[in-house]
Amino acid sequence: MTARQYLIDTLGIVGAGAMGRGIAQIAAQAGIAVRLHDANPQAVAAAHAYLADTFAKLVAKGKLDETAANAALARVTGVHAIGELAGCGLVIEAIVENLDAKRALFRELETVVVGHCILASNTSSLSITAIAAACTDPSRVVGYHFFNPVPLMKVVEVIDGLRGDPAAGDALMDVSRRMGHTPVRAKDMPGFIVNHAGRGMNTEGLRVVGEGVASFADVDRIMREQAGFRLGPFELLDLTALDVSHPVMESIYHQFYEEPRFTPSPITGTRLAGGLLGRKSGEGFYRYANGKPQIPDEPPAPATLPARVWVSRRDPRARDAVLALAAQAGVPVDDGATPAADALLVVTPLGLDATAAALDEQLDARRVVALDTLFPLDVARRRTLMTTPATTRAARDAGHTLFAADGVPVTVIRDSTGFVAQRIVATIVNIGCDIAQRRIASPQDIDLAVTLGLGYPHGPLALGDQLGASTILTILRNIHATLGDPRYRPSPWLARRAQLGLSLTQPDATDLNEEPQ
Known part of the structure; x- marks a missing residue:
């Protein structure tokens, strides 16, 4: 023919x-x-x-x-x-x-x-x-x-x-x-590339707020200033408008036969019913005056540094970064195996909540704060601090003061498996990996489509490589183990490449007719 x-x-x-x-x-x-x-x-x-x-x-x-x-x-x-x-x-x-x-x-x-x-x-x-x-x-x-x-x-x-x-x-x-x-x-396939890949940012941001972890504005600040995205999930939803975004969320979820990775949130359904569509209606997740969002001011950082600080040894890289900030602030370090009674206890978990990290190291949860170190602390324009349900106000404020001492703003959130940036970024990477695993598009086209279509700083696969595929895998496995929610199960594309030390942008070697690098 x-x-x-x-x-x-x-x-x-x-x-x-x-x-x-x-x-x-x-x-x-x-x-x-x-x-x-x-x-x-x-x-x-x-x-x-x-x-x-x-x-x-x-x-x-x-x-x-x-x-x-x-x-x-x-x-x-x-x-x-x-x-x-x-x-x-x-x-x-x-x-x-x-x-x-x-x-x-x-x-x-x-x-x-x-x-x-x-x-x-x-x-x-x-x-x-x-x-x-x-x-x-x-x-x-x-x-x-x-x-x-x-x-x-x-x-x-x-x-x-x-x-x-x-x-x-x-x-x-x-x-x-x-x-x-x-x-x-x-x-x-439902959502093709861009609308499929976009489920990670929006649905996970909604889930964070739905769990009472942080406010809309706090999630957006974290994703912009800590994770380096141009817009946070709620700024993006206000831009696209809920009468467009919410039906797409529901459509993709149902077309994938209720795949947990794409579960919509009742938050958007309720706000859509109330006419809070976003910029075009003058009010969405933010109110708009002359086209500009009215973002609530952040409270100033407290002024009381801790007497001393004890830092978990579970992640040497993260520990070194925290110790550098403590030294810069002039706060003495407690190097004892058992923390002193007046020490602020700092943990740096990946994919765990502060409670799990405290229990894992048999720490006094009343004095524990967790710091997100997924993005370099000396580069990011914001830091995220997390408390356990038992953390005292004094310990929370001491941690806030310490990590804001060099002028970098700190967002304090309630306990969350994977903080905010960790879980949203890991979800973005995981869904991108699953698009590649399903052979919906080539790794190159996935990253191209997302950077050009969604304005992300990197495509999901390149972002996973930048942060480390094994790190993303650890975050997802820990969230999955803690919550038991199949939403966070790692894609085989991610797991296999992390285990083999391959780039997430690497197709199977048989597809390339060459040996993997």
């Missing part, structure tokens, strides 16, 4: 909303003729006016010359009937996120376009295989998931359905690059 040849010189778009007009913009700027259709003719006119205004602004800012802007706008033609999309080499559907509606549209499109035309869906959560099943020829149906705003979000997911022609996906990879976007390839 001769391989089908796909030629994309004219692009049809069905749906003239934010996604449709964004795709039209980048295609027109790349020299591709665009035919834009919407069931509402006024939406097409509004989209054309929007594009004219957008191109004018780009000219005013010096990002586009006037001749190129005029040419780009001239390439976008509004069409009133589906039949006018005949002759397009690619038609992208960007309509409502409803399977029945998309199937009906694809059945109609199939009667209009020529046999070498690719039919692509911009769905963010529906199965490409299920959409394609409505067609007589499902081989040319491909997922083509852009992110909003399309011109700024430079990544696009190309998703192969079970009955898809790989050459159709290859053609979309090529045209994506032509439009200035970075394409990543994925199998047809």
Whole structure:
């Protein structure tokens, strides 16, 4: 059978909303003729006016010359009937996120376009295989998931359905690059890459708050200033809006047949019902005034240093870092095997709570504080201190004073298996590893999609390598053993590579036809 040849010189778009007009913009700027259709003719006119205004602004800012802007706008033609999309080499559907509606549209499109035309869906959560099943020829149906705003979000997911022609996906990879976007390839699985990988940050952040460990603002501060993310989970949820995010959480959870790793939180369901959607409604996890979040002030650090400090020897690297801070603050160190009665007791657990760490070393829980040392204490812009339920106010305040003595802010949280950053980061890495384990996408494309699509400082696999795969494995195993929750079971991809000393970005050697490094 001769391989089908796909030629994309004219692009049809069905749906003239934010996604449709964004795709039209980048295609027109790349020299591709665009035919834009919407069931509402006024939406097409509004989209054309929007594009004219957008191109004018780009000219005013010096990002586009006037001749190129005029040419780009001239390439976008509004069409009133589906039949006018005949002759397009690619038609992208960007309509409502409803399977029945998309199937009906694809059945109609199939009667209009020529046999070498690719039919692509911009769905963010529906199965490409299920959409394609409505067609007589499902081989040319491909997922083509852009992110909003399309011109700024430079990544696009190309998703192969079970009955898809790989050459159709290859053609979309090529045209994506032509439009200035970075394409990543994925199998047809719930959430594809980005929405799948994004479950770690949001659902674990919600679980931390749901356990009464810390406030929304504290979790965001920790993830920004200690873990180095651009936004914390609740800032991100406010940006995307709960009427978008919560249904995606529920959809992915149910599509994976109630997989514990993706369990949604009643927190978002309740807030969605109350209309606390985020920035666009003026109030979400934060209130907004003139578009700016009103973040509660932090209380100042106490002013009383401990008389002396005893530091656990279980983790020599962490102990050295804590001792350096104690020396800088001028606090004497208790080196005794049995701590003195007036010593502050500092433990540095990985994946354990302060209570478990205190009991493990037979320490007086009233004087115990735990310090998160996953990220270097001398580099991070914030530190996290954790208390046991028995820790006295005096011990808590002494620990806070000690670890804030050099001017780095300290967030004090209640007892939590894995602090905040440890458990959120480990969950992010673990889900990324599981995407790789399921062969949904290549390790390279997983990290590319997450850094470009979610704005994380590193992809999940690279982040795991940076912190140490064995460290992430320890955190997850300890949380899993403590809570007994299958949500935290380590992915085989993570466990095997940690045990073998391989990079998490390393495919199986048989896939590479070479020996592992």
